[in-house]
Amino acid sequence: MTLTDDAFDFVATLVRQRSAIQLERGKEYLVESRLAPLARTAGATDVDSYVRALRNDVTKHDLVVEALTTNETSWFRDANPFAVLHTTVVPELVGRGRRDFRIWSAACSSGQEPYSIAMTFSEHFPALRPQIIATDLSELMLDRGRAGEYTQLEINRGLPAPMLVKYFERTGATFQITPSIRNQVHFRHHNLLEPAPLGGPFDIVFLRNVLIYFDVETKRDVLRRVRMSMAPDGYLFLGAAETTIGVDETWERIQVGNTSIYRPREGKTR
Amino acid sequence: MKALVIDDSRVMRKIVGGILVDAGFEVVEAADGQEALDQMTLNDDITLCCIDWNMPVMSGFEFVVEVRKHVQWRDVTLMMITTEGEQGQIVRALAAGAHEYVIKPFTPEVILDKLQFLGLVEMKETV
Amino acid sequence: MTSAATWEPLTGMDPVMTIAQDLFTTMIDGEPGHLSPWLGDTPVLEDPRYAWVDVDGPVVTRVMLMAGRATGENLTRALLAMDADEPVSDADFADAVGEIANVVGGNVKSLVTNPGALSLPVVGRDEPDNSSAMRIMATYFGWKGAPLGVSLWALT
Numbered sequence: 001m002t003l004t005d006d007a008f009d010f011v012a013t014l015v016r017q018r019s020a021i022q023l024e025r026g027k028e029y030l031v032e033s034r035l036a037p038l039a040r041t042a043g044a045t046d047v048d049s050y051v052r053a054l055r056n057d058v059t060k061h062d063l064v065v066e067a068l069t070t071n072e073t074s075w076f077r078d079a080n081p082f083a084v085l086h087t088t089v090v091p092e093l094v095g096r097g098r099r100d101f102r103i104w105s106a107a108c109s110s111g112q113e114p115y116s117i118a119m120t121f122s123e124h125f126p127a128l129r130p131q132i133i134a135t136d137l138s139e140l141m142l143d144r145g146r147a148g149e150y151t152q153l154e155i156n157r158g159l160p161a162p163m164l165v166k167y168f169e170r171t172g173a174t175f176q177i178t179p180s181i182r183n184q185v186h187f188r189h190h191n192l193l194e195p196a197p198l199g200g201p202f203d204i205v206f207l208r209n210v211l212i213y214f215d216v217e218t219k220r221d222v223l224r225r226v227r228m229s230m231a232p233d234g235y236l237f238l239g240a241a242e243t244t245i246g247v248d249e250t251w252e253r254i255q256v257g258n259t260s261i262y263r264p265r266e267g268k269t270r
Numbered sequence: 271m272k273a274l275v276i277d278d279s280r281v282m283r284k285i286v287g288g289i290l291v292d293a294g295f296e297v298v299e300a301a302d303g304q305e306a307l308d309q310m311t312l313n314d315d316i317t318l319c320c321i322d323w324n325m326p327v328m329s330g331f332e333f334v335v336e337v338r339k340h341v342q343w344r345d346v347t348l349m350m351i352t353t354e355g356e357q358g359q360i361v362r363a364l365a366a367g368a369h370e371y372v373i374k375p376f377t378p379e380v381i382l383d384k385l386q387f388l389g390l391v392e393m394k395e396t397v
Numbered sequence: 398m399t400s401a402a403t404w405e406p407l408t409g410m411d412p413v414m415t416i417a418q419d420l421f422t423t424m425i426d427g428e429p430g431h432l433s434p435w436l437g438d439t440p441v442l443e444d445p446r447y448a449w450v451d452v453d454g455p456v457v458t459r460v461m462l463m464a465g466r467a468t469g470e471n472l473t474r475a476l477l478a479m480d481a482d483e484p485v486s487d488a489d490f491a492d493a494v495g496e497i498a499n500v501v502g503g504n505v506k507s508l509v510t511n512p513g514a515l516s517l518p519v520v521g522r523d524e525p526d527n528s529s530a531m532r533i534m535a536t537y538f539g540w541k542g543a544p545l546g547v548s549l550w551a552l553t
Contacts, residue, residue, distance in 0.1 A: 036430065074379070079387040152355060152373055152504075153419055158383040161364055161371035170357040172508055173412055258392065278517070279496040280489070281476045285424065324499070324515055353503020353515065373507075374500045375420040 002046035003032050011035070011051055014061055015068050023068065034067045065137075073112040074157035077208065078240045080259045082116060085204070086124040088256050089235050093203055094125075096233065101130035104202045104229070105185075106192060107210035108134035111145030112154075114185045115177055117206065119163055122181065133199040135190035142187045148177035192222045196229030203231050209239035216247060223248045227264050236262040271390070272296045272315045276306040276330060277322035277351070282374075286320050286351060289378045293391050303328025307336060316346060318390060320381075321368070323352035323359075331363060338367035347388055351376070413536055413547055416504040420497065421540065425475045432545075435537035440544035443467065448494045448520040450502035453513030456551050459530065460502035462494065463546035469494045471543070491520040501547060529553050 003011075011031055012023040023031065035047045042060075044050035054060050076082045093101070101121075105114035114134035121130050136142050155164060155175045168175040190197045192210065205226055211219050223244060226236065236251065238244070244251040244262055251262040273295040275286045280301075287297040298313055300306035302325040310316060319337070321330040328336075330350060337343050349370040350363050360371050370384050385391045414434065421432040444466035452458040464472070470485040473493035479485070495518035506512045519525070527550050535548035 033429070074383055076383075076387060079383070151415075151419075152507075153423070156373055156376055156380045158387065160384070160387055161360060161369070164371070165357065165361050165364060170355075170507075173415065279492055279499070281473075281493045281496050284477060324503075324517060326517060353500050353506070355504060355507035356512065374503065375423040377423045 001028060001032055002048040003028055003051065004048050007048050007051040010055060011064060011068070015065055031068065035064065038063055038067055073109045075112045075155075075159035075163075076116045076120075077113065077158060079158070080240075080257065081206075081208075081237050081261075082120050084256045084259045084261060085117070085237075086120050089204065089261065090121070090125060090128075093233070093235075094128075098203060099128065101128060101204065102199060102202050103130050103132045103204045103206070104197065104199065105132060105134040105206045106190070106226070107207070108136050108145060108187070109138075109141050110150075110154075111141075111148060111185065111187070112150075112158075113206055113208065114145070114187075115148070115181055116158075117204075118181045118184045119167055121184075122167075123163070129184060131199065132185045133197055133202075134185050134187045135197050136187070137189070137191055139189060142189060145185070145187045148182045149174045150177075151175075192225075193218070194225075196225050200229040201231040201234070202229055203234045204237070205230060205234065206237045208237060209242070211238065211242055219247050223251070227251070230264060232264055232266075234263065238262065271317050272298065272313060273318040273320065274298050274300060274306060274309050274313070274316045275320050276300045276303065276325070276333065277320075278302060278325040279322070282322065282351075286381070289381050290318075290320070292378070293382060293385060302326050303330060303333035303336070306333050310337065310343060310346075314342075318347045318349065318385075320349050320351050323350060323354045323363075331366060334363065334366045334368050347390060349381075349384065351381075412508055413501075413505065413534070413549075414538075416501055417538060417545075417547065420500050420504075424500075425472065432538050432540050435539045435544055440537055440546075442544060442546070445524075446490075446494065446520065446522060447524050448498035448518055449525060450498050450518050451516040451552070452502065452506045452509075453516070454511065456553065458509075458533070459525070459527070459550040459552055460498065460505050461525070461546075461548045461550065462498045462501060463548065464494070465543065468540065468543040468545060471541070472497060495520045505549065527552075 008028055008031060015023055032047050035050060039047045039050035042050055054064060103117055105117060108114050111134060114132045117132055121128055134145060151174055167178045167181050188197055207226060227250060250265050252265045254261050271294060273290045275283050275297055277283050278301050283299045290297050298309050300309050304327045321333060323330040334348055348368045350368050351372040353374045355373040363371055372380055418432050422429040442463060442465045445463060446466055446469050447461060447463055449459050449461035469490055473485045473490050474483060476493045477489060498518045503515055506515055530550040530552045533549040533551055535546060537544050537546045
């Protein structure tokens with residue numbers, strides 16, 4: 001660990017200004033490991049000296065912010081939400097007459113989440129072809145998502161083997177997602193601090209494991225913008241350890257087994 | 271819950287076994303497909319098998335084929351854990367009746383993710 | 398298809414490097430950054446040990462791991478979560494180093510066109526008889542300062 005306190009603080013401030021993501025004390029290892037490849041490429045002796053050099057080089061700030069705002073992703077993360085999607089949420093909306101589903105996967109990283117949503121529909125509702133908007137702050141991640149190509153390590157994480165053989169093709173060292181799934185997802189650059197992306201009103205929004213990085217005020221802002229982009233009877237999925245309770249009372253929480261899902265409370269969509 | 275770990279490498283049996291014990295399983299081991307069949311007969315409460323492919327005496331693939339012939343083992347989850355990573359091999363294993371497939375090398379999360387998807391464990395999310 | 402064409406994807410170091418790094422990151426070190434390309438002259442291995450697997454096919458291809466005994470012991474300790482000074486038995490050594498060769502070899506096999514069966518690993522003090530073999534590539538890594546080699550051979 002080479003990162004000194006004030007180098008860490010500099011990076012944390014930079015990241016917070018550009019993305020509102022909070023890097024608290026305790027995340028030093030994350031910063032060190034995420035910046036190590038950049039430091040190596042720049043020929044710096046270590047991460048700390050790389051960061052020091054950054055203070056005077058604004059052109060490198062984007063790279064640093066990108067390196068620190070990407071998430072660890074797996075396919076079908078936590079499994080249960082995707083089960084709830086096909087056992088409860090989609091059938092209910094279909095029951096209300098929905099056929100053209102508009103779905104937003106926010107902070108989609110390298111695409112595992114939106115593609116997992118597409119595969120869930122393909123497995124259980126093949127006649128419905130949802131339109132999935134996948135957004136992220138990182139152009140690097142969006143490009144990865146658009147390419148739909150994954151390493152063996154990435155493919156091992158959470159992807160059921162029957163779906164691997166059905167929806168992917170191995171070419172050399174990587175696995176490519178099949179065009180029929182890939183074509184359902186549209187990747188767009190988007191910052192959650194801005195108004196919601198086009199493509200709504202959304203029937204289903206996945207906003208998983210990104211609110212954790214924000215302070216309470218920002219969480220409220222983000223949730224408000226999300227709510228405004230949704231159909232009044234649409235559903236919001238958060239990360240397994242996240243909730244709107246105590247943050248934003250304009251959502252109704254519905255428990256399905258171990259999973260919580262959220263819906264705009266009636267009469268409070270604005 | 272009881273799991274059977276099948277691999278000719280003691281190192282691998284220890285690594286996989288450790289992950290399963292942490293997930294709440296009781297673990298029994300076998301070093302090849304034949305020993306594994308013996309364990310299946312001796313223990314009627316095995317719910318999960320983690321199976322290497324390339325082993326002496328009887329391969330993991332042959333074990334899968336054999337298990338799927340027996341109606342009393344119909345509900346046992348069969349997960350391959352192997353270096354065999356070509357698409358064709360994965361297709362073969364699933365067609366023979368394996369439910370899941372892990373390509374070596376792997377982290378504990380890889381196995382745990384798959385067990386969760388199969389409903390064999392419930393995970394607490396850590397943020 | 399000639400053997401050269403079959404193995405073309407592997408004549409560069411990078412695929413083997415990625416395979417080795419993935420293995421070390423996930424199962425040996427638990428984090429990335431400890432395995433890197435060996436810089437400098439081809440290292441001399443102290444008390445060398447060899448572990449290999451053979452991939453069947455029109456030409457049999459051997460994937461061989463080379464390391465000094467002490468390095469092999471440290472790899473064994475890492476895989477078995479043993480303490481730094483715990484003695485390593487011959488059986489555990491052969492098992493652990495053999496399994497590393499198995500994983501590296503299996504992943505190499507997945508990269509080539511039309512591979513055949515993967516043999517069980519063999520571990521020994523002596524190099525296998527590669528006199529009638531053509532070396533396709535060899536590369537060395539540094540793991541916590543110690544050298545480790547991987548080589549590919551086409552057996553005729």
